[in-house]
Amino acid sequence: MRKNYLATAALAAGSVLASQAVANAAELNLICSADVVICELLVETFEAQHDIDVSMVRLSSGEAYAKVRAEARNPKTDIWWGGTGDPHLQAAADGLTMSYKSPMLDELLPWAVKQAESADYKTVGVYSGALGWGYNKEVLAGKGIEPPKCWADLLNPALKGEIQVANPNSSGTAYTALATLVQLMGEDEAFEFLKKMNDNVSQYTKSGSAPVKAAARGETGIGIVFMHDAVSQAVEGFPVGVVAPCEGTGYEIGSMSIVERARNVEEAKTWYDWVLKPDVQSLLKEAKxxxxxxxxxxEVPEEAPSLDEVKLIDYDFTTYGSSEKRKALLERWDREVGAIAN
Structure with a gap:
């Protein structure tokens, strides 16, 4: 009888200790604004190398910024990884993210460090890529349409209903496209262009990469996206051609930020330093x-579009990542483009 009692007591004590261990386990709440395959690969690898449980939610850049802003008084997010730099810069300017100088900074390329310096180290560059589009070769050929090589070609009436691009309110990719056109053409001219292009747009998606995935499946002819997202579809075997616009184009600095007053700051710093390591960044090619x-x-994937071969504009990240400019452009887009969207 006494043996049974002792065994029961031992089991109970073990259960309590196990419960305490679970309760005391380190945690990290992550927003990931890249493709979900990349997000899951990073989380799986990080958890295998650290005694930290990661709770990850995948949101586009605009949605991530909105979530961080909404939680400002009581943050539930610790760190935000990936997505275009403009909303990260806006979050920094709004005091939503904290300054952190990683010991990995000295290993980063100049554009990544410049991103950090411009935001008082409240964000940092983690990857870069140029804006362009992907088109379905079979869809366009079947309709006798010449693939567009320039922004101006997207106004071709033959492309009616054949273009998809994301909504810049939710998508950092689409906001980069909007800011790129404004810098290329001037603001009034850019909005005139967008209103004309609207005649050819079948859908404004929530996610920035969704348009080229639709093009890959043959659901639309063209998706305006970052070129590397189009390359991903081509590598998968879809009949997708990749274009860098002849007039010039903008580019993103995918960024990372720790949330101000994050509950798990040390764990966030651990992720921050880890994901800037060369071996970790070299893993991304495994997620295509x-x-x-x-x-x-x-390691730079050999399929990655070379920025040296693309006509890049001198993209003004500071101006177009500011709260004032971003808000003004999005409000104008809503009034003049979103209001007439098909």
Whole structure:
């Protein structure tokens, strides 16, 4: 009888200790604004190498910024990884993210460090990629349409209903496209262009990469996206051609930020330093991610579009990442483009 009592007591004590261990386990709440395959690969690898449980939610850049802002008084997010730099810069300007100088900074390429310096180290560059589009070769050929090589070609009446692009309110990719056109053409001219292009747009998606995935499946002819997202579809075997616009184009600096007053700051810093390491950034090609990594020693996938071969504009990240400019452009887009969207 006494033996049974002791055995029961031992089991109970073990259960309590196990419960305490679970309760005391380190945690990290992560927003990931890249493709979900990349997010899951990073989380799985990080958890295998650290005694930290990661709770990850995948949101586009605009949605991530909105979530971080909504939680400002009581943050539930610790760190935000990936997505275009503009909303990260806006979050920094709004005091939503904290300054952190990683010991990995010295290993990063100049554009990644410049991103950090411009935001008082409240964000940092983790990858880069140029804006363009992917088109379905079979869809366009079947309709006798010449693939567009320039922004101006997207106004071709033959492309009616054949273009998809994301909504810039939810998508950092689409906001980069909007800011790129404004810098290329001037603001009034850019909005005139967008209103004309609207005649050819079948859908404004929530996610930035969704348009080229639709093009890959033959649901639309063209998706305006970052070129590496189009390359990903081509590598998968879909009949997708990749275009860098002839007039010039903008580019993203995918970024990372720790949330101000995060509950798990040390765990966030652990992720931050880890994900800037060259071996970790070299992993991304396994998820068919073809951006340019920010660590100078990371392996660049051979399929990644070379920025040296693309006509890049001198994209003004500071101006177009500011709260004032971003808000003004999005409000104008809603009034003049979103209001007439098909």
């Amino acid at each position: 991610s073809f951006q340019i990594p920010s660590n100078a020693s990371a």
